[in-house]
Amino acid sequence: MRALRAMGTSIAALAAPLASAADTSPQASLDRFADTLGYRYQVVDNGPACPTGIEGCFLSTITLTMPERLPDALPTQGLSLYFSFVNRLPLVESDIFTHQLVNGDLQQLTLKPGATLRPGSKYEIRLWGTGSNFSKAFAMPNAYLVVDGLQPRTIAATRPILDPETGLQYLPFVAPMTDEAKLATKGDADKTRWLTAERAFASQAERQAPEATGIAILPKPAKATQGRDKAIDLGRGVALTLTGLERSAVAPALMALGVAEGGAVPLAIRVDTAMKPESYVLDVKASGISIIAGDAAGASHALRSLAQQAMFERGKLRPLHVEDAPEYRFRGLHIDLGRNFHGRDQLFKLVEAMAAYKLNKLHLHLADDEGWRIEIPALPELAEIGSKRCHDPAETTCLLPQLGAGPDGTGGVNGYLSVADYVAIVRAAAARQIEVIPSIDMPGHSRAAIRAMEVRAARLTAEGKKAEADAYRLIDPADTTEYRSIQNYDDNTLNVCLPATYRFVDTVVDALAKMHEQAGARLKTFHLGADETAGAWVKSPACMAMIAENGGDAGKLTPRFIERVSQSLAAKGLEAAGWSDGMGHTEAARMPGKVQTNIWGVLHAGAIREAHDQMNRGWDTVLSVPDLGYFDMPYAPHPDEGGYNWASRGVDPYQVFGFMPANLPANAATIRNIQAEGTAIEDKPILQPGHRVAGLQAQLWSETIRTDAQADYMLFPRLLALAERAWSPAPWTPAYQAGASYIWGDQRVDAAKLKAGWRDFAGRVAAQWPMLDRMGIAYRVAPPGARIANGKLEANSMFPGTAIEYRIGGGAWTRYSGPVTVSGAADMRSRSADGKRASRTIRVEPAR
Template sequence: MSTEVNSSTKFDERSRRQKSCDKRWILSRLRAGPLSLRIPPPEEIKECIATPAPVSISVTVDQQYVDKISDDLQILWKVESNTEYFDKNKVQLTLKNTGLQILEGKNWELYFDTPMMVEPDFLPDTQANLGDQGVKIRHSKGTHYIISPTDKFIDLMPGTERKIQLHLSFWTISRTDSFPNWYLKFYGFDPRVINNTAVESLDYVSQLHTPKQWKRATTDKLNPFTAQERYRRYFNEYRTNNKDTKISIIPKPVFIRVILGGGDVTVDSAWLIEYTPNLLSEATYLKDEAGINLTNAQPTEKVIRLIVGGVVHPNTNENLENGEAYKLEVNAATKEIEITGKTKTGVFNGIQSFLSLYSMGGVISTLTIVDQPRFQYRGMHIDVGRNFHSKSSILKLLDAMAMVKLNKLHFHLSDDEGWRLEIPGLPELTELGSGPYTPNSGSGYYSVADYQEILRYASTRHIQVIPEFDMPGHARAAIKAMEKRYNNLVKSDRNADAEEYLLHDPTDKSKYWSVQFFDDNAVSPCINSTYKFLGHVIDELIKLHKDIQPLKMYHFGGDEVGKGAWVNSSKCQELSTGKRGLNMAAWEDGMMKAGKPFNISDPTSKDSYAYIWNNIWEWGGAAHAYNLANAGYKVIMCQATHLYFDHPYEPDPEERGYYWAPRFTDTKKTFSFMPDDVYQNIDFTRFGDPLDQKTFCKDEETCPTLTKPENIIGMQGHLWSETVRTPEELQYMIFPRILAIGERAWHKADWETIMDKTERDVQIDMDWARFSKSVGLRYLFRLERLGIKYRISPPGGTYVNFAILSNC
């Protein structure tokens, strides 16, 4: 089915004949050589128009032609307006022919990606014919769209361009809303990437200069920061007066005492590390990081001793029972340093605090630090399903996580776009599900050896790896891989084997669209082969983890299942899924229905972990965290308004990222998050309108009371990778925001208990001064040593009393 769309671009018969004449004229000049190509003189145009019939000229299409036209065709993408309509925006697409080949109106398709639905009045259900613009558009899957010519397409001649008016759903307010690597396909030939789109700099996307381009509506309060606004946001009168950066550690310890007059020690390569055999791994790590040798002797000076033992708080004489607690003592008089941990993990945490002090030249004051974390779960989530990220990038991330005492890597290993881990016995998952092995981020996976190296690296750093294979939604890559397996085995007359791991019900006629515009990404829960598949995957995961880091938690995803999936599956009538008893982890969507948690009162059930992300205040999700905790779930705070690092640092169209939750999240916003009282984080709507807790929390249903605070067990940062394709982009989006996650997950700040917002904001600014100065003086240097390219904020600036003041 096709639908005509009105277009402002009209071509009458005279203009058609003019184009035909131009084509004939240009071709005649091309035959004479490129130097003869010039604008036709008026008398030749007049004579040409008088010609009663156009001359038919054919273009020979071969692979060389395809290669050349793809090099010479330029794409220009320009956002025209986001404020003209309520639920869609206008984009101008320009096709510019800079070469000497003609792009005829037949036998080609132009493929491109954008996260917004193109021509939403018609797609995805039907194709849209863009009237006299001479093209039609259809939706493939997800973010993938195809433009092809109609019989009204006028050949694109050398030196000319064609403007096409598009409408996209909702908003297009960031340059990263257009994905690179558009490609051109001619029937019967290999497709080729359009050369000017093969750039991560997105030079083919015009800058957004006006409010109607960067605002989502006329009511949108948010604009790109000016230098003055940035200066005011980050101005801090306390920063220059902060004196404790010499001993400042991120995350901030529970107790620090510097002995006045106690002197300093300078730790250098002459020092030795004394350890017991059970601490060999921790001692070796310290040796590698600090360049200090190990010893089996018992030196009396210039020694760092690693000890597992009791940790006592100096002020209260309380024995700290937390297994991650540690004590770090530096004695300049005896030239001794002792790191005592409640367990080996506690010793490792103490080593991280020592390395922070050591990083500035090895000079450390006489002091005592006693410390333990607020949360047992302190994590970072990374999505390698949408775009694959290399083993090297993951290892660097683990190094940085250890530096700020994060202890959980939530590894999102599959999504609609890709399956990223080799599973023995199911080679199709990586043969098809991981992409065609081309050198781009859309393809790739971790081999068994790769994954086990990641596990060993994480274990050395006392980080638990939590694998996630997202189901039943977000599972297209797995579904298609198992469909390939099925088809191959059926061709070999092995029908029983073919159905063994099938993930979709061929009789299911359900119609649905997922949030990301897939209509075939939901695993069927109503066929036995689904559970056979899951059992096989989990069994293989157990084997991969065994003897390195025993698998303790499996995250099954459970989020964003397309409405209507499975409702017409005949298999559901034949098979009961049985009692719901998930002893695993899932996003909040997988643990509740219509805002109500599933019952987990079964005493034989293990802990169920709910990851709470959907707290968009005006959407009504603020209650989810406490409802699930009160129902007995162990809750991980993942609130998208503060903890999603795939969102921009600033409300600027030049900043990378999505903006469906907050318009922006900078490091200070993450630093200011209060996980113990989620309602105190209520601040603004997505459009920048102010909110406050008193007005927002109008009743118990909107903001239920937390009755089981012991079930709030941690928090984590998140990087979803739809717009993140390179190692540099990954590091830009994570760093330095991850440092704020480390701070808040480990340390509960005094200002978190202040109920008066004005006073609390003053105390936040004071604490931010300490934190941000420590980041600048100590931790950016340490990130550089890891080879991490972090983001530096553009400078703020203002003009006061004939002086220019700046900050960043």
């Protein structure tokens, strides 16, 4: 079968005149062609018969539709089309294009010599990718056209569009994914089913109706009771008295309370250092409000709890007694700025939201292959070159446009934090008792830094400053090693055998420490990533010399790098942090005494082994497990839900809420594996007595997150569930027993308590919508569950009080208030609490 065919060509079209006089120049012709070229991407099959030599493939197509009139001056000699394709692409079938991988996900299609494009014709290009494509989110925007000597132009049809109803971007060129049999799974072992309206209805009904709440505080306090006496009116303002702390220590929390000071209601805040850190006792009585806290953080937490309850009760507070303290001391949020940039205003908003829900660690991922996002004054090229993606094949002005960034270097995915920006963020976080943990991923995932330092080296070499040029060069020019990272880069790994690499690390860390000092918040922890790249450096003369001198082999180079950098950080008074795979390959005796590790193994595939091993080493072990904590994963297994899905096909708030950090194997009872199978989790190695996790961290990796609204959508409300689990124990958790394994549905996990806890939590989440609206957070509005049975349309929701709408036959939207008689299919959606945004629209068909 021909993979690319020309169809419907007419003599009249071939002889068509110029579309306009403005098309007489090659640049104008290219511009018009980019504006009028049709472009369609479609996933055809996730389980096809793969071509010889390719295992585990999927098939997708790009269909190019030529305009009826091609500009006369359109240069086709050397015409190339560039697009992002995030899976490996071993085979592209095309009659008139040749295919070449540029680097990473950037692909190039070049018109073959002698090939012509015919007006009005369609050309289908078959893409055989490795892995699978279960979601429309895998498609990337901003494919573009290039002709040597002309300015590249984005194909207009591939630009993202803002949906005015949802407030989210969508890609109009991506075909709907409707064939569940071909697109939902990969092989017979995969039991995943799309979460249709009918399946969501059944799932939500099984969890039972969520409850309205009386106490709205989230995370759930250790103890909270309400009285029936007379309410106090915060509208009268408060008379503030402070003992043992300054007003500045609680100023952001007081501002969030939103009550005038100098008023009539006494508000007394006192610090008692005999109490546990971050703990508090809150009393609301007719005579006034009293807060006693272990420290300023505890006082702030008490005020945040008070603010939530006050908003819920509209300022008329009934008597309330709360005793509270966190279950875990590390309650974190990780934001990836490297892949796609999210700037100062978004981070300010997230810092305030973290404080509202008692999270206390902000992990900023400041650099990766696709971008460097922090100004380092001593090395200006890092931000100048590394923060921008554009079409510059030599990469002397920017990085190549990965992840659909487009050719012109504009747009929100580009950018960096200036020193002033970063200082302001650290200062704002510190004012809310939140520690900022900067992260520079290394030695893998370092392409942005490497390319920027190559530009620096070229500049200084041209100036005759060879020694200065080499001082921060991060590669060995004589290294002929060939490798590909997981993300398909062949040049993204720092050479750990060069003195320049360690000089670079010191310079960056010292610059960050200085920024923290300017902010008045000492840098305490530096996250070095510790990501590895298999096969790097094996032909590097510098590394061969190091191995010859010190023994071992290339496989030991990354652990030695992590150990050396960690010891260097310890000498600076900093705690080293890294991801568990790289950290786990080090020798504990060669590491500092205090180390943080983030566990990112999947629960059914390595998390328990890594977590228990590294807790047993005595390290500060933070659970970042992807199947519950990676919020770039989709909310549900459905092609219209955004996000990558390599770790989970769906992470909904219920799953996050049900997490059992205190007994990791027990999670097999409530969490299925990636193929929706209820497999067992063994307790190997066992956790030694006296060790426990330091806490939990949510991750938002940004490969598919191009806007702040998308970031909000993916984070909230799941982040509320993680905040709950990091602060409050999960009473359905069985006590940890060394060596005990668990299976799906294991009755040692108290399912009744889990469901009751969820109903209470869901009610408290619903009470948070007005606060999130006020903060400007575009939280996800979940589509309703729905079914049509016996001619009746029924609907339910994940959270109580959610407004649901329906329409019949494309008519006007109508508020759903109960079962509706219908004669056919219906569309349904939910609305945000403020009514300004809608969920995606779902289709409900009559039961058969």
